[in-house]
Amino acid sequence: MIPSTFDYVKAGSVDEAVAALAEAGDDAKVLGGGQSLLPVLRLRLNAPTVIVDVSGVDEMRTVADEGGSLLIGAAVTTYEVMHHDAIKASVPLLAQAAGLVADPAIRHRGTFGGSCAHADPAGDLPTVARALDAEFVIAGPGGRRTVGASGFFVDYFTTAVQPDEVLVAVRVPKLDGWGAHYEKFHRTAQAWAIVGVAAAVKVEGGTITGARVALTNMGPSPVRASSVESALVGGPATQEAISAAAQSAADGTSPTSDTHAQADFREHLARVLTARAVAKAAGI
Amino acid sequence: MTHIDVTVDGITRHGDVEPRRLLVHWLREDLGLVGTTVGCDTSNCGACTVLVDGRSVKSCNMLAVQADGHEITTIQGLADGDEWHPVQKAFKECHGLQCGYCTPGMVMASVDLLSENPDPTEEEIRNGLEGNLCRCTGYHNIVKAVATAAAEMKGASA
Amino acid sequence: MTATIEPQTGAIGRPIKRKEDARLLTGKTNWVDNIQLPGTLYVHYVRSSVAHARIVRVDTTAAKAADGVVAVYTGADFPEQAGSTCVWPVTDDIKMSHYPAICTDKVLYAGDVVAVVVATDKYLAADAGDLVDVDLEPLPAVVDMEEALKDGAPLVHEGFGTNHCYTATMPCGDYAAAKAKADVVVKRRFINQRLIPNTMEPRAVVAAPSVGMADEIAVWTSTQIPHVLRVVLALLTGVPENNIRVIAPDVGGGFGVKLQIYREEVLGLLLAKKLGRPVKWVETRSEHMVASHHGRDQIQDIEIAATSDGTILGVDVKLLADMGAYLQIITPGTPLLGMFMYSGIYKMEALNFECTGVYTNKTPTDAYRGAGRPEATFAIERIVDELAAELGMEPMELRKKNWIKHEEFPYTQIAGLTYDTGNYEAATARAMELFGYDELRAEQKARRESGDKVQLGLGISTFTEMCGLAPSRTLGALKYAAGGWEHCTIRALPTGKIELITGTSPHGQGHETAWSQIASDIIGVPVEDIEVVHGDTGRAPLGMDTYGSRSLAVGGQAIKVAGERLVEKAKLIAAHQLEVSPDDIEFKEGVYSVKGDPEKHKTLGEISWAAFAAHNVPDGVEPTLSGEATVDPQDFSYPHGTHLAAMEVDTETGKVTLRKYVAVDDCGVQVNPLIVEGQVHGGLAQGIAQALYEGALYDADGNLLTGSMGDYLLPSAADLPSFITDRTVTPSTTHPLGTKGIGEAGAIASTPAIINGIVDALRPLGVNDVFMPASPQNVWRAIQAAQGGAA
Structure with a gap:
């Protein structure tokens, strides 16, 4: 219940945060809302010597409309994502999924960027980022770089963000004209997803012309269900076609087994829930 | 030690705290505001819920240093003198508590819920309280209390 | 005894809002954690991370040198000191464990205590706890009860030469003869899984010398049993009973887990005495998961014999009950509290009961809301449903045929208890009316016929319980050390x-x-x-x-x-x-x-x-x-009731939804109906949670896999519906106020109602049981198995 000791740096800017990390060495941790980090500290699963608080960095607290995309500051809270007008209008998948993260109190402080940087395989928002091909803006001693979602999520609790770097913002493409749905399957309302499916589809004249499907907790990182996407595109937006396409949802995944579900059940769920998520995204 | 200035239940409080000090420990042990309880170490139970700048937050899941410059309301600052908040009244009226240990957090979460959604359905109440665990009531009367408080508050503001 | 006085104020029976x-x-x-005395020292327990090991060395040097540390103790400092004790040796030949306050040579479960740090600040105490260097030589752990009883199994207590703790039997009537007459015999194995009570207030202990009388040591503890604890603390520590004051201030939930003697209470008293200063310990939730006793954990082999017209002849029960690593206050007796209840509300000519207690390398078990009676009720109410299915009878009709009719009270049932009053017909009629039983049956039929992927099941539980523990002479006859x-x-x-x-x-x-x-x-x-x-x-x-x-x-x-x-x-x-x-x-x-x-x-x-x-x-x-x-009470009391659950089961995902729950209870006279209803609601949530969400899981090495609220799932408001409750009132005639008790009824009745409902939904698919908790995976696997799938 009691964290180990650490030094605390409240960064006023991204540059200050990067400088603080450089000074701290390998044992530093970035604190956004702290909703993933604090439990880790309380249980002493990690004991950083320096905490760099970026929650007050203005640049990381804003949402910018870039035309074809939204640049969402990494310290924008899950609650703000749920209620932000531009996000609700242009990336409703993200707003909807945000409303399913943890519980209201956690959403008030937890951040979109923090969820992605924490990279829990059961996290909901990383999967949405993966489905949408989001880009991650990372600042470090050498300046800024941008990493696509496919390269960002590396492994269990591991991303492309290096110990001396800070995730500054996430660029999320707008999907105007697409339908979307995040299907979260969990045992209790506050529990982590056993499996989650983020689906976005574009339907034109009864035909699916675009599809994005990604899966939560079906491997160390969010998994893109590419074979489902290719099976959907060009096909009719019918329950039968969607169910058929969803049969390959678990292909190429490597889900874990834990107290809530064994791997084979997760694979089964991935197929069933993908069909449901895509159907809802397609409005049927 | 890091210096913090925090408004707690309407009073500005100053403190010098270790950065690792949890907000709930600062409230309970440094300020003696023991009305807020601690029920878990994984931020699941919500017993320690307080309002930070008007929104519910689990005070075990926040460092005291993060509260610097912010405004906090605990269960002990909810009533207006002897006049209880409508949520407190409704919890008593509806028998929405038994042992009372989850109650501070449950009440604060309910206050937050109603501030955002003054006229919630039963489903919205239940979902809105998903982050607060109670082991005594089965939630039945808690849900009833929140609905009762909503009606009361609506009547008062009408 | 004086004459009964006419009611003076009419306060009994009114739904008065609570003073509390x-x-x-x-x-x-006034929680224990709120008590802050000048000069308080903080206690931190260093616990074993493994289930079974020999203690090679506990090096406290670094911890003792750490900031703020006043003392660090190991088992060597309290070599013979017991940390808990069992007051219910249920058989003459039971093997009674010694539960050390601090382990000296071996640790027997993950969470067992190996050292104690005392410091001036709780943050510093936690820091120093990490500096205690514990060298453990792991030993093979025994986790599964049936494995534990096999020859060559690792031994929890080497001195006993076996993991068998006791076997208690209670043959009532001649079951073999009853079975011989039967047309139908149904046998099932039910697993009543291990639960972690999880009061919202974790345990906490403050002990302080000389706060009151000069020689007195006061112990504030979050307990249900301050009086029993005082006696046992004196017996275990040698501190004179008249110098011990135990205070249970505001206590945040009990449910049985605070009906216990804990080592943290024994050591709190001893440390306050030794150090001459107040000491304080507050359990973390992670500690609660391993260090507070668990509940249930039985393997139930039950057989029911009946004639083809549905007359129940007898029931045969063989239990394996997991004691965990040590016997605590009533560990061995807990399963036996259900012994008399395996006939439920039904008439029969034989009940054969046998229970074997088994030691394993797990947290000790003990009372949890209902304590033995939920397990018994689960088994009888489940097997009655299975008998109905076997006979092709409507399950409520089968119950009606066999239960004790209201005009037959007082009724001495097969286990020898005399139920003073009851009216199962009235409670059931009211429950079926509130439930819309016939309409739901019709909907179930329609869904079955249409092949709906979401199937509907109706779960029934018509139960009784024995409450009001207990006539002292009866307790004595059962070998319990104290009175009632x-x-x-x-x-x-x-x-x-x-x-x-x-x-x-x-x-x-x-x-x-x-x-x-x-x-x-x-x-x-x-x-x-x-x-x-x-x-x-x-x-x-x-x-x-x-x-x-x-x-x-x-x-x-x-x-x-x-x-x-x-x-x-x-x-x-x-x-x-x-x-x-x-x-x-x-x-x-x-x-x-x-x-x-x-x-x-x-x-x-x-x-x-x-x-x-x-x-x-x-x-x-x-x-x-x-x-x-x-x-001293004249007899037990026997509340009863009829609970009905409408369960929807998504046959594709295995996800279960409780759509409607009706509970009609008869607890006799209600002193405060508001409080009665609250007790019912809370009990329902806990019983439903056993059926759907909760379960302590261990790996093969004895590590608890569900050691936090993230893994051990407790339902929130979002996971439960509102309940429909009502009462019938059949006053007790053996209790002068006519009351019977209501604290445990909801937890006892609801678990089988839920599982019966799920099985009823899935019976056309060939399912005849579902493991608890009925998680999506467990339900899905039951369907797969019934359909001949690989699962």
């Missing part, structure tokens, strides 16, 4: 206020309100003028505490008798002062007046002052005004 709520709703509470009486003193203070001192010790039930109602009705004083004193052996020295739905059933009797005695004495004083014979005093609405001349009267306040001043009390009457009673 004011402090609980404003944060003016309860005490109450009602004092009329000189200023006219009433102090009601009870031996029960509440932790959320609302005794302060309900006890005031009872006393009000007897002594004629307003509810708000009565202060209920409880949970402090200094102020309420006599009691047997709160568990087993006993507080009202037994403690209520003591209140009644104490109140009547107070009134009798007040009458004597009033008569003397009014210069009439006591027979000429009329007692009505709290006023003592002369019959036929009501102008001549005395109020209780006037009488109590007169008794205090004692200038003019009659000869032979002692000064001061109070009534005292210590009451």
Whole structure:
């Protein structure tokens, strides 16, 4: 219940945060809302010597409309994502999924960027980022770089963000004209997803012309269900076609087994829930 | 030690705290505001819920240093003198508590819920309280209390 | 015994809002963790991370040198000290474990204590805890009960040469003969899984020397049993009982887990004594998961024999009960509390019961809401449904055919208990009406016919329980060390206020309100003028505490008798002062007046002052005004009820939704219907949670896999529906207030109702059981298995 000791740096800017990390060495941790980090500290699963608080960095607290995309500051809270007008209008998948993260109190402080940087395989928002091909803006001693979602999520609790770097913002493409749905399957309302499916589809004249499907907790990182996407595109937006396409949802995944579900059940769920998520995204 | 200035239940409080000090420990042990309880170490139970700048937050899941410059309301600052908040009244009226240990957090979460959604359905109440665990009531009367408080508050503001 | 007094205020039976709520709703509470004494030292326990190991070395050097550390102790510092004990050796040949306060040579479960750090600050105590260097040589762990009983299994206690703890039997009637007559025999193995009680308030202990009397050590602890604890602390530590004061202040939930003697209480007392300063320990939730006792954990092999027309002939039960690594207060007795309940509400000619307790390298088990009776009720209510399926009978019809008819009470059932009263027909009729039973059956039929992927099931539980623990002679016959009486003193203070001192010790039930109602009705004083004193052996020295739905059933009797005695004495004083014979005093609405001349009267306040001043009390009457009673109950009480659950099962994902739940309970006379209903709701949530969400899981090495609230799932408001509840009232005839008890009913009845509902939904798919908790995976696997799938 009691964290180990650490030094605390409240960064006023991204540059200050990067400088603080450089000074701290390998044992530093970035604190956004702290909703993933604090439990880790309380249980002493990690004991950083320096905490760099970026929650007050203005640049990381804003949402910018870039035309074809939204640049969402990494310290924008899950609650703000749920209620932000531009996000609700242009990336409703993200707003909807945000409303399913943890519980209201956690959403008030937890951040979109923090969820992605924490990279829990059961996290909901990383999967949405993966489905949408989001880009991650990372600042470090050498300046800024941008990493696509496919390269960002590396492994269990591991991303492309290096110990001396800070995730500054996430660029999320707008999907105007697409339908979307995040299907979260969990045992209790506050529990982590056993499996989650983020689906976005574009339907034109009864035909699916675009599809994005990604899966939560079906491997160390969010998994893109590419074979489902290719099976959907060009096909009719019918329950039968969607169910058929969803049969390959678990292909190429490597889900874990834990107290809530064994791997084979997760694979089964991935197929069933993908069909449901895509159907809802397609409005049927 | 890091210096913090925090408004707690309407009073500005100053403190010098270790950065690792949890907000709930600062409230309970440094300020003696023991009305807020601690029920878990994984931020699941919500017993320690307080309002930070008007929104519910689990005070075990926040460092005291993060509260610097912010405004906090605990269960002990909810009533207006002897006049209880409508949520407190409704919890008593509806028998929405038994042992009372989850109650501070449950009440604060309910206050937050109603501030955002003054006229919630039963489903919205239940979902809105998903982050607060109670082991005594089965939630039945808690849900009833929140609905009762909503009606009361609506009547008062009408 | 004095004469029964007419109700004075009508307080009994009213849904009065609770007195307790004011402090609980404003944060003016008195949890143990809120108690902050000058000079307090903080205790941190260093626990074993493995289930079974030899302790090679515990090096405390670095910890002792750390900031703020006052002392670090290991088992060597308390070599023979027991940290808990068992007061219920259920058989003559039971193997009784020694539970060390701090382990000396071996650790027997993950969470066992190897060292104790005492520091000036709790943050520093935690830091120093990490510096204790514990070298453990892991030993093979025994986790599974059946494996534990095999030859060559690793031994939890080497000295016993076996993991077998005891086998208790109770043959009632001739089951073999009954079975021989049967047309149908149905046998099932049910797993009543291990649960972690998870009171919202974790345990906590503060112990301080010389706060009150000079030689006294006060122990504040979050317990259900301050009185029992005081006795046992004295027995275990050698500290004289008259120097120990145990206080249970506001206690945040119990459910059985605080009906225990814990090493943190024993060591708290000893450390305060040794160091001469207050010491404080507050359990973390992670600690609670391993260090507070668990509940349930039985393998139940049950067989039922019946004729083809559905007449039940007999039941045969063989239990394996997991004791965990040590026996604590009533570990071995807990499964036996269900022994008499395996016939449920049904008539039969034979009940054969056998229970074997088994040691494993896991946290000890003990009482959890219902304690033995939920397990029994689950088994009988599940097997009755399976019998109905086998016979092709409607499950409610089968029950009606076999239950004890209301005109047959009092009825001595097959295990020898005499159920005093009951009306199963009335409760069931009301429940079916509230449920819409026939309409739901029709919907179920339609869904089955349409092949709906979401199937509907109707779950039934018609149950009874034995409450009001317990007649002391019965407890003695069962080898339990203590009695089952309860005490109450009602004092009329000189200023006219009433102090009601009870031996029960509440932790959320609302005794302060309900006890005031009872006393009000007897002594004629307003509810708000009565202060209920409880949970402090200094102020309420006599009691047997709160568990087993006993507080009202037994403690209520003591209140009644104490109140009547107070009134009798007040009458004597009033008569003397009014210069009439006591027979000429009329007692009505709290006023003592002369019959036929009501102008001549005395109020209780006037009488109590007169008794205090004692200038003019009659000869032979002692000064001061109070009534005292210590009451041993005549019998157990037998609440009952009918619970119905409508379960929707998504056959594709295995996800289960509780759509509707109806509970009609009969707890006899209700002192406060508001509180009764709250008890039902809470019990339902816990029983439903056993069916759907909860379960302690261990890996093969004895590591607890569900060691946090992230993994051990407790339902929130979002996971449960509102409940439909009602009561029928069939007063107990063996309990003078007509009450029976309601604390455990919801938890006992609901678990089988839920599982019966799920199985009923899936029966057309060939499913005839689902493991608990009925998680999506467990339900999906049951479907797959029934369909011949690989799962």
